[in-house]
Amino acid sequence: MTINQSWQERIGNQRDWVWRGWQTRYTYLRAKKNGAESKQPPLIFIHGFGASIEHWRNNLPVIAQSHTVYAIDLLGFGASRKADVEYSTALWTEQVHDFWQTFIGTPVILVGNSIGSLVCLTASATYPEMVKGLVMLSLPDVSVREDMLPPPVRPVVTAIENLVASPLLIKNILKIVRQPNIIRRWAGVAYPNKSAVTEELVDILSSPAYDDGAEQTLVRLSRSVRQATFAKSVRDLLPQIVIPILLIWGMQDKMIPPKQARAIAALNPNLKLVEWDNAGHCPHDEYPDKFNLLLLDWLKSI
DSSP: OOOOSOHHHHTOEEEEEEETTEEEEEEEEOOOSTTHHHHSOOEEEEOOTTOOGGGGTTTHHHHTTTSOEEEEOOTTSTTSOOOOSOOOHHHHHHHHHHHHHHHTOSOEEEEEETHHHHHHHHHHHHOGGGEEEEEEESOOOTHHHHHHSOTTTHHHHHHHHHHHTOHHHHHHHHHHHTSHHHHHHHHHHHOSSGGGOOHHHHHHHHGGGGSTTHHHHHHHHHHHTTSGGGOOOHHHHGGGOOSOEEEEEETTOSSSOTTHHHHHHTTOTTEEEEEETTOOSOHHHHSHHHHHHHHHHHHHHO
8 A cells, every 4th residue: 555645745744853963854654543653662764875764755654554653864864964974883873762762762663774774783782672673674794794805805805995985086986876877777776676766766866965975975984884893793683682573685685695684584583584586675665565564464463
């Protein structure tokens, strides 16, 4: 059941929130069913790398029929400030926790895609009092990359990558990759279902790259994601979680190998794994109706 509105309307009531001196954006929709808000836990949706709250435009209004929903643009993404800081999942976890503490204060369901799912996992392990359930789509484990490189080689590879990620080069790369035709090609890699790569999606993905500070943020991000301090290992975090977990993985995901899904699922007995044929890196947006039904059914089951 997709709701027929413009995507600006579908993402809900947008607000600005100043976090640690930085402007950040969030949105919310109150549960529409009578009494539903008091009975059902709220949900916070966290987007993936390069995305924003608009990436949940086909999910938020449907889930809000029975649950109050929130979504937030992580610092450096979407309409949030393109800050010149050292980015990490720890930083974004603090942002999500402070948002929860400021606006919600009761246990929530965290829902994340890609790097957003890693932020949700980190938040669940760091602040268990705030999380009642965890939903992750295409969960990346940054430690896998480290394990593939012999220790003596890692500094050399990092030095080469840092050279490639020089500010001047990144500035020129960004001018190219933010163009709609390039965004459309990238989305075609992430979405096997080509009908999901709409002009609306291209506009959503390309717009933030024109914001002030976008170039410096991309430099920071490109360096941060390759550092060991960027994120804790999934293998360390996941066994700590004692709440219900739903892990969804597209079997045509070209960003993160689908073979990782079952290895990750084996790390926690509370985890339910759902593997989708013909789906890619963003199943919630590629097949929103299917995802919405699955999420609502899972919420009822817990």
